[in-house]
Amino acid sequence: MADTSFDIIIIGSGPGGYVTAIRAAQLGFKTAVIERSFLGGICSNWGCIPTKALLRSAEIYHYMQHAKDYGLSAENVKFDPAAVIKRSRGVAGRMNTGVGFLMKKNKISVIWGEATIDAPGKITVKESKTEAPKGSLGPGAYQAKHIIVATGARPRVLPGLEPDGKLxxxxxxxxxxxxxxxxxxxxxxxxxxxxxxxxxxxxxxxxxxxxxxxxxxxxxxxxxxxxxxxxxxxxxxxxxxxxxxxxxxxxxxxxxxxxxxxxxxxxxxxxxxxxxxxGVVGNVENIGLEKLGVKIERGCIAIDDFCRTNVPGIYAIGDVAGPPMLAHKAEHEGVVCVEAIKGLHPHPMDKAMIPGCTYCHPQIASIGLTEAKAKEAGRDIRVGRFPFVGNGKAVALGEDQGLVKVIFDKKTGQLLGAHMVGAEVTELIQGFAVAMNLETTEEELMHTIFPHPTLSEMMKEAVLDAYGRVLNM
Missing domain, CATH: 3.50.50.60 (FAD/NAD(P)-binding domain)
Structure with missing residues (x-):
């Protein structure tokens, strides 16, 4: 007979859900994940990952159209829409398979179906409309001391502007x-x-x-x-x-x-x-939350610093627990949640330390306070800027349009925010995220040696600019 009793059950297998399950298993908890549609959730299957595959095709198409700018020749450049979509779906498929592998590797049970929390510690799973993967557990009654809701979000619908899937x-x-x-x-x-x-x-x-x-x-x-x-x-x-x-x-x-x-x-x-x-709205309905009296605020589940709801034994992470609705926020929240359950006393998540990235052309990336928010908060600030046009690597790449902007507290030298637009800034932003997490000051950033020629040099130059010491502008 299939096992129905667990230490932790997570409802939803998106980035938040599956990462939480892995961390729970690492900590010795007997863990299960309930999923109704596809392992990896929206992010891996219909969001973050396949959109990046589409945008990569667009980027290469753009470069081919501008081959002449690089001394190259590419004539009669075309694209095959079906092949572009097929590649994106193939990438999503690989991610989905990868999540399945990680569940097996970490001995996490996958329960396939629609979950309803009947009471703290008790869940009923009904049959899903999608086909269950091989080796997963099916509908039935399940028990867990700790239930973590990671059901994600769906597109917001405005009255009169409802999507019909066609036009x-x-x-x-x-x-x-x-x-x-x-x-x-x-x-x-x-x-x-x-x-x-x-x-x-x-x-x-x-x-x-x-x-x-x-x-x-x-x-x-x-x-x-x-x-x-x-x-x-x-x-x-x-x-x-x-x-x-x-x-x-x-x-x-x-x-x-x-x-x-x-x-x-x-x-x-x-x-x-x-x-x-x-925008998107949290998937808070039809899980049994209303009946249990779980507090909902602005369409999301209300949680404390350790992802606990107002009902003991029930937790929430990721999009369903409120903004910013980002996969990396969900993952971090999940780890904090299970480490708190284990009694490891993790640091609560600091939302000011969550980077955001937009993968358009040019890319955009940011972390911390904007200039306006820093002023609103009454901070006395120093602002530094450095343009891509002053960076050798950017010029060599043919990507000389962009800007790096940093905001410091004038009194303490604390880095309050960093904002970037231009080539590859979604990869660069993590340098500022590490700096902020380590409570790095402007002095330490100025003493750091950045490699040449790289786009990252602009990060240091922007810091130098905030203090009147910029070198290449």
């Missing part, structure tokens, strides 16, 4: 289109919206982005967002900020959007498809 897409359809649209309206300019806008624009579509707030990429530093906007518009993208879509009409195989700007002016635009990228 109005969410990221699911945008990642696996029936055909490449010649024109596209993207509603929302957060990371998801801008990444898809960037992909489809590079592949030749006429792209219009509509953002209700005055600034695109609303969580980013205003200067970086303005730089990115200019670069995207130079590529031919049309951007309407301070504007909302008030109506979407379907007209044959087209969609017509009515836009209203901040002054009340309206206009209509027509496109082959529209993408709704207006």
């Amino acid at each position: 109005v897409w969410t990221y699911f359809e945008a990642m696996n289109p029936d055909k490449m649209p010649k024109s596209l309206i993207v509603m929302g300019s957060g990371a998801i919206g801008i990444e898809f806008a960037s992909f489809y624009r590079t592949m030749g579509a006429e792209v219009t982005v509509v953002e209700v707030l005055p600034q695109i990429l609303p969580v980013e530093d205003a200067e970086i967002a303005a730089f990115a906007r200019k670069a995207l518009e130079k590529q031919g993208m049309k951007i309407h900020s301070g504007t909302k879509v008030t109506k979407l009409e379907k007209k044959g195989d087209k969609v017509v959007a009515t836009l209203e700007d901040a002054k009340g002016g309206t206009q209509t635009i027509e496109a082959d498809r529209a993408i709704s990228a207006v």
Whole structure:
């Protein structure tokens, strides 16, 4: 008879869920994960990873179109939409298989189906609509001393702008289109919206982005967002900020959007498809949380510093536990959660230390306070900037458009935030994340030797600039 009793059961096998399960198993807990759709969750199958595969195809296509800039010749450059999508789905498949391997390696049971928490310690699993992987446990009653909810999030739906999967897409359809649209309206300019806008624009579509707030990429530093906007518009993208879509009409195989700007002016635009990228909402329904009295705030599960809910024995991590809705935040939260259960007294997660990355062209990456937030907090600050045009490696790469910006506390030299736009900044940002985590001051960063020629030298130059010591500008 199948084993039904565990120390820890995690509901959801996305990055947060499966990493939490691995850490729990490492700590000696008898662990199981419940999944209803696909191992690896949205991130590995329909989010972070396959979108990066699409964006990589777009990047290579862009370089091939600009081969002449590098003294090369590539004529009659084309792309095969089906092959681009097939590669992306293949990458997702590899990730899915990899998660299955990690579950086996760490002796974690996979329970396939839809979970409902009946009471603290008790879960009923019903049959899933998707086929169970080989070796997984099936529907039934399960027990665990600790239940961790890691059910993730889904696209937010606005009334009147509901996706239909045909003309109005969410990221699911945008990642696996029936055909490449010649024109596209993207509603929302957060990371998801801008990444898809960037992909489809590079592949030749006429792209219009509509953002209700005055600034695109609303969580980013205003200067970086303005730089990115200019670069995207130079590529031919049309951007309407301070504007909302008030109506979407379907007209044959087209969609017509009515836009209203901040002054009340309206206009209509027509496109082959529209993408709704207006944020995500936590998957808090149909798990039994209401019946148990688990506290929900702003559509997410309320937790303390160690991911505990108000009901003993029930925890929540990742997107379902609130923003920032990022895979790496979910993973870190999960590790903190199980280490706290084990009694290892981990440090609570500091949200100011979570980097954010947007993989459009040019890339955007940031950590900590923006200049505006630092001023709002009453901090006396020093700001340093260094442009890509002053960096030898950037010039050699043909990527001389970008900016690194750092924000320091004037009194203490504490690094409060770092914001970047340009080639490979999503890989560079971790240097600032390590520095902030180690409570590094400007002096230590200035004494650090950065290798030459690298893009990373701009990080040091930006620090030097904040203190009036910049060398290459």
